[in-house]
Amino acid sequence: MTEIKEMVKILAEKHGRERGALMPILQAVVEKQNFLSEEAMTEIARQLDISAAQVYGTASFYSFLDIKPRGKYVIRVCKSIIAEMKGKKEILKTLENSLKIKVGQTTPDRMFSLLETNDIGWSDQEPSLLINETPYTNLTSEKIINIIHEYRSKN
């Protein structure tokens, strides 16, 4: 049994094999693996006796359940209407220039992924973004460059 299959089996034993266990299992796999691989989704389906397509259907609904491999740091820029009005475009451009990738892509060193997300609850302090689970608000281009630099130098 592969490592992923083993992990899914343990998760199914922990959360149960009812349909309701699907979400916690998906979240746990993303937490551990950073994304849901084909193998992981197939194995979840097998353990819960549902179709792989059903696992995919659920996973694809949630932007935080990634179905593509992501970098170590996932940057999610808020795309709410307020963020749009407060200069999200500028923020995105700075990020794209600084990381040399476009929205939806991951840097070749697998360090950063750049994504957009729905409102993350900081509408009073837009533009905002999340890096993994940490929010950054009232962003300016300068701030962004510093933040990215900080993350780069962590490694």
Next chain:
Amino acid sequence: MGNIIKLKIDGIVVSVVEGTSILNAAKNVNIKIPTLCYHPDLCVAGNCRVCVVEQEGARTLTASCATPVSEGMVINTNTVKVRTARKHIIELLLSEHNSECTKCYKNGNCELQSLAAEYKITNENFIDLVPLHNYTIDNFSPSIIKNNSKCIRCQRCVRTCEQLQSVSALVVAHKGEHMKISTFLEKSLFDVVCTNCGQCIIRCPVGALIEKNYIEEVWNAIYDPNKHVVVQTAPAVRVALGEDLDMRHGEIVTGKMVSALKKIGFDSVLDTDFAADLTIMEEGTELLTRLKKALVENDKTVALPMITSCSPGWIKFIEHEFPQFLSNVSTCKSPQQMFGVLTKTYYAKKRNLDPAQIVSVSIMPCTAKKFEADRPEMRSSGYKDVDYVLTTRELAVMIKQAGLDFRSLPEEKYDSFMGQSTGAAVIFGVSGGVMEAALRTAYEFITGREVPFTNLEIKPVRGMEGVKETSVKIERTLPEWRFLEGVTLNTAIAHGLANAKKVMQNVASGKANYHFIEIMACPGGCIGGGGQPIPTNAEILMKRSEAIYMEDTGMPIRKSHENPEIVQIYNEFIEKPLGQKSHELLHTNYIDRSEK
């Protein structure tokens, strides 16, 4: 029965049972409310909103399919508010629907098109959003084409695949404006756990899911003077084809269909029913051989219960979902494939034809048969045993294209050889039919007497119940079958893959102790196949089923082993059931697809 509820619809007082939807209550008094996502075979979804009505005292319009009646309710189905809303809903659906109607395969048989016609949608109040989307067309499957640009996301297919078939190859994926009907990781239907059953096709209200058609290929073969084109017709086609040609549901059109096929230009019009009789000989013998090995020789390697193998949707399902039971599946090819291989071997020899010249076409109520004919195992003749599989619907198209007035065609008889059949063969088309046909023959083999049922009608295996269980006690056997004396043969019948799954789970857990199981992938059996005329629903299935049994009763011979052409083919060619020739040509093996 629940309480009776009284309500008023368009001024008419209606009394219906508690729990009835407004939609069905209105139907009772002949008020038609348009629907799209609603389907009588499926759970209510209430997502298209085209069935909205006005309820007095309610702030908003109500989806009539999803709202149960209540006492004193006052409903109006024809108000300015309702009409405007419905019109806007249809317009909004059209704004996201690739309305290339004149170039669409479903042209003339599309529920959205009919609604647009009914509401005379001629203005362009909404922008056409189709060019803004990056829609894909999946045409890799030999059975099904999925065109997302036509999809209106009513989710009938999703509900069908889940509730009736327990396959869930099609699901709702993504959200909001990106929401679409998808497969696992957006793969082709050819590459996922899909059984090709086509139940989604017969419920798709638009042209988003259609069969892959081979009409042009077949016309070209017919027009080619160097080709000898043989056609076989499955049992369930003859009781449904008429529906696509302006005839009543469940009208028996066997003779007219034969006549049409001859006029279209097929060189030989033959009957899959012949191969169904042959299947009974092979499968019946296989069952008795397995029982003998298990009961007399105590052979632990013999797999029981034995399961039927006629339904290619079922075969692909078990290959994916229960591969541990593949040795339980009868090794018999389906009647279509038995017929195909005999066409290019025995028939070719008898008619002095080069098999390379023969084009073998089958008319099937089924889309999975298209996949089956493409399987690499199905080339035992040295050629592709069945070249093209057409559905009942495709045949109806050809009949129309040929300019034939179907209703006025004379009744003609099948050609020979391989055109003769029995009542046992025709009932293959309905759930329980293979079991009944097998019992008629096997019981007589064992006891020398006819099955102990009036007029050979084995009633317990008939009907539309999802899972049917029957036991037959074997008594007063002939000497060579003494080992079966007093044995109670336990059988189960399931139709629709959701029911098949239940039966297999009971077998797997050891809860059930069957000897023989008949499984058909489609609800109702082949009469409800994914290649049958649209619409198909429970009510129509009953009519087709009655027609099949009527056809059986009307046949001069009703037991497979008494078919004179069957006797002859064993004498001249196959020698004996399960013999060497039969193994070479009539039996097959299966593939474990569980990793896919």
